[in-house]
Amino acid sequence: MKMNNPDLPGPSRRKFIKASTLAASATMLPAFDLQAMAGILKNSKLKLALVGCGGRGTGAANQALQADPDVELVAMADLFEDRLASSYNSLAEAYQGTGKVRVKEKNKFVGFDGFKKAIDLADVVILATPPGFRPYHFTYAVENGRHVFMEKPVATDAPGIRKVLEAARLADEKNLNVVVGLQRHYQENYIQTLEKLRAGAIGKIRSGQVYWNSAGVWVRPREAGQSELEYQMRNWYYFNWVCGDHILEQHIHNIDVANWFIGEYPVSAQGMGGRLVRTGADHGEIYDHHFVEYTYPSGAVVASQCRHQPGTMYRVGECFQGTAGSVETNDAGVAKIFDLEGREQAAIANSEGHNPYQEEHNRLFASIREGGQINDAYNGAKSTLTAIMGRMATYSGQVIGWDEAMNSEVRLMPETVSWETTPPSLPDADGKYPVPMPGQYQAV
Numbered sequence: 001m002k003m004n005n006p007d008l009p010g011p012s013r014r015k016f017i018k019a020s021t022l023a024a025s026a027t028m029l030p031a032f033d034l035q036a037m038a039g040i041l042k043n044s045k046l047k048l049a050l051v052g053c054g055g056r057g058t059g060a061a062n063q064a065l066q067a068d069p070d071v072e073l074v075a076m077a078d079l080f081e082d083r084l085a086s087s088y089n090s091l092a093e094a095y096q097g098t099g100k101v102r103v104k105e106k107n108k109f110v111g112f113d114g115f116k117k118a119i120d121l122a123d124v125v126i127l128a129t130p131p132g133f134r135p136y137h138f139t140y141a142v143e144n145g146r147h148v149f150m151e152k153p154v155a156t157d158a159p160g161i162r163k164v165l166e167a168a169r170l171a172d173e174k175n176l177n178v179v180v181g182l183q184r185h186y187q188e189n190y191i192q193t194l195e196k197l198r199a200g201a202i203g204k205i206r207s208g209q210v211y212w213n214s215a216g217v218w219v220r221p222r223e224a225g226q227s228e229l230e231y232q233m234r235n236w237y238y239f240n241w242v243c244g245d246h247i248l249e250q251h252i253h254n255i256d257v258a259n260w261f262i263g264e265y266p267v268s269a270q271g272m273g274g275r276l277v278r279t280g281a282d283h284g285e286i287y288d289h290h291f292v293e294y295t296y297p298s299g300a301v302v303a304s305q306c307r308h309q310p311g312t313m314y315r316v317g318e319c320f321q322g323t324a325g326s327v328e329t330n331d332a333g334v335a336k337i338f339d340l341e342g343r344e345q346a347a348i349a350n351s352e353g354h355n356p357y358q359e360e361h362n363r364l365f366a367s368i369r370e371g372g373q374i375n376d377a378y379n380g381a382k383s384t385l386t387a388i389m390g391r392m393a394t395y396s397g398q399v400i401g402w403d404e405a406m407n408s409e410v411r412l413m414p415e416t417v418s419w420e421t422t423p424p425s426l427p428d429a430d431g432k433y434p435v436p437m438p439g440q441y442q443a444v
Contacts, residue, residue: 049075065101124368132241148179179374204298219238267402269400271293318330
């Protein structure tokens with residue numbers, strides 16, 4: 001049975017997941033010695049909870065179950081019973097007879113408060129709900145001493161970023177492991193390329209271009225009988241309080257690579273965007289294209305572009321120009337370095353079978369077993385803020401500085417949400433949602 005990942009935007013993650021099946025992958029082992037690793041903690045069981053049972057959450061749970069021979073899934077939580085049931089059935093079928101999926105009916109939690117009940121039962125938690133909820137789920141997990149894998153982005157507004165950074169500091173105090181799903185940091189050819197850049201392969205980076213241009217992602221039309229809140233939760237990608245727009249939810253991968261390769265976070269952003277193609281009521285309030293210029297403390301300037309428009313050029317990747325050459329990285333898995341004359345100097349590919357999405361979990365569980373610590377939450381929060389700053393710039397038409405973005409009091413995500421909550425964005429009489437207007441939008 002192939003892994004169905006309907007919630008996953010973009011082709012990169014699909015390519016990796018599609019290459020295997022859940023049933024086959026249940027018996028796969030990562031490259032390092034799992035038995036030796038498990039022996040460090042005397043083969044103790046690690047209990048896993050999944051919070052957010054969509055395609056990405058189900059895929060992450062599958063990868064976590066592969067990463068360690070003595071991990072078992074014991075609890076699951078989601079807003080919707082049908083999504084939880086689908087996820088559970090997929091995982092239970094794949095791991096039938098292995099003893100790795102042990103979720104009792106009483107440990108399947110549905111509703112906005114289910115995440116607490118699931119986290120309470122686990123040693124390690126996967127946080128894969130829509131990103132607006134991430135700061136609150138992450139904080140609860142860390143306060144209760146749980147190791148965490150959380151998907152990107154980690155918030156949709158600056159108050160959420162500050163909350164994540166506070167929890168990151170607490171994770172350090174508690175020696176907890178936190179891995180964030182910015183998987184390029186666990187991808188062989190990106191890591192090897194960065195090593196070459198740090199050794200001076202292209203000199204000092206002065207400029208760059210990062211891209212996520214594609215046809216777009218899924219849309220879930222309104223169904224009869226749905227409340228406004230249920231509709232927005234089902235069709236969450238198109239509402240900023242839970243998604244943050246595609247510059248954040250998807251293009252963060254490429255923006256994060258710019259931060260990582262340059263070794264800095266930008267001091268300012270300015271740009272433009274809008275919606276020309278994706279304009280229907282089911283497309284909520286987000287844009288279908290953004291273009292942002294990020295300026296870094298070193299003076300480097302990176303042009304960021306992302307687009308969701310069918311029939312247009314597809315490109316997902318990054319280019320950087322330095323004082324001694326240039327580099328290109330992309331979702332095809334091959335990085336290339338060129339000299340100033342454009343002559344190729346190196347081509348760096350992943351080794352056969354390397355899967356950075358799996359490697360994230362391999363490293364997480366290895367660190368837990370060895371008593372080490374990984375804490376990706378700081379970079380996850382700051383790269384998330386970089387994308388939020390870009391959204392602030394395109395929505396407002398203003399230059400947005402790092403400090404004003406970080407200190408913004410504009411709150412998109414309510415601190416608490418229940419089924420009685422009125423969503424922050426509501427449609428007009430024609431069913432259309434208010435779209436941010438440059439020159440009028442209050443970004444900070």
